[in-house]
Every structure is written in C-alpha cells, then in structure tokens.
Amino acid sequence: MKNYLVLIPARAGSQRLPGKNMRSLGSKPLVGHSMTYAQELGFEHIVISSNDEKVLEYAQQAGVEVIERPDAFAGDEEPVVTALQHAVNQLKKKFKAVILLQPTNPLRPKGLLKEAIATFEREDCDSLMTVSRNERKLGTISNNCFTPYNYKMGQRSQDLEPLYYENGLLYIFKTELLNQGKLLGEKNYPLIVDHPFAEIDIDTEADFKKAELYLKYFK
Structure with a gap:
C-alpha cells in the first residue's frame, strides 16, 4: 500500500446540511468513517484536505495527516479535482495512484477497497470507479407527457437492459491524470458493487437518516 495515497476531501x-462532516453517524463523525476505513487496511499515506478547523483537528487527533485547503478551492462550484491537485502538490511525494474516499459516502463494504486495488492492478487501467445497477424504469417528461427512456410500456423490470450509475463509494486513478485536471482516464474500469451501502450519498437530512438505518441493519 506504500505507493497509494488515500485522499479524503x-x-x-455545506448549504443543505451544515456541518455534516463532523456530525455523528453512529459512534464517529461522518468524515471519521472514511478515515477509519483506510486506516483498517494499513495505508501509510492517508490525508484529509479541508478548510474546516474542526475536521482538521479531529483528523490530527486520529493520527491522519492534514492539509489546510484554501477557501478558493472550497466553494460550492469548485470541482473536487482542484482540491486534490492542491493536496498532492503540497505533499511533494510521488505516488503510483490516488484513492479518493468521499465523506458523503461513509458506508462501504469491508472488502471493497482491497478488491478495487487488486482489480486496478490486474487490469492495468488508468482509473477505476465503483458503479451499481439501476433497476428503475426511467423516462422523460415533455409537455406533461411521459416518454419511457430505458424500457417499453408494459416491459417487466427484470427484462430491462442493464444500466449502471456512478455510486461514489471510491475512485482510484493514476496521479498523472491529476496534472491533466482529470480523475478518470480513457481506460476507466467500472467495478460493480451490489450492496445496499451503494445507495448512501449524504447531501440532505433524509440522506443522513437513511444512512443511520443502513449502518444499523446492514454490514
């Protein structure tokens, strides 16, 4: 794990859920779940990038390296790639790849990261992202008329063409992609995750309540 950098931005x-990164989910703050997830696998290089003093203090107390993120890289419209670029430049170390763990996806299957790294190395890809299958009947609405998009009226859900969504559980990408302002390369491997945790992405109070339930009932 020496050649991998785990970055947690x-x-x-947050406008919709103020202070969410330090809000308790179970026995630890939201951001603590991603930190612990990486620590349990023994990564040597785990870094928190934040402009939140409470987050930085919590991470330091937990033995995680911190990088204070400039406010210029922390706005609502600012892409996460600029924060990651800033963090890597501050470290001034060379890594084979970066693992991105977003605090808003705090619940992950235990063996997922180990499987992702093994897949990333086996497939020799530029990047890897986790995806999950969408099994809903989707359509568009125009002039108050619903038009099916991924199915035909009357078609059974189990007969839908397989479609997948980006669940955000984790990303792995070669560091050189960051220099190009990218997280995902041309050779991007989609690792399929079939687990309830893939449904959790916390942006609202309802999302947080759902995460509390999933943390309690799923492993």
Missing part, C-alpha cells in the same frame, strides 16, 4: 460550508 472534506470542505466546510
């Missing part, structure tokens, strides 16, 4: 200023 945790900016302050």
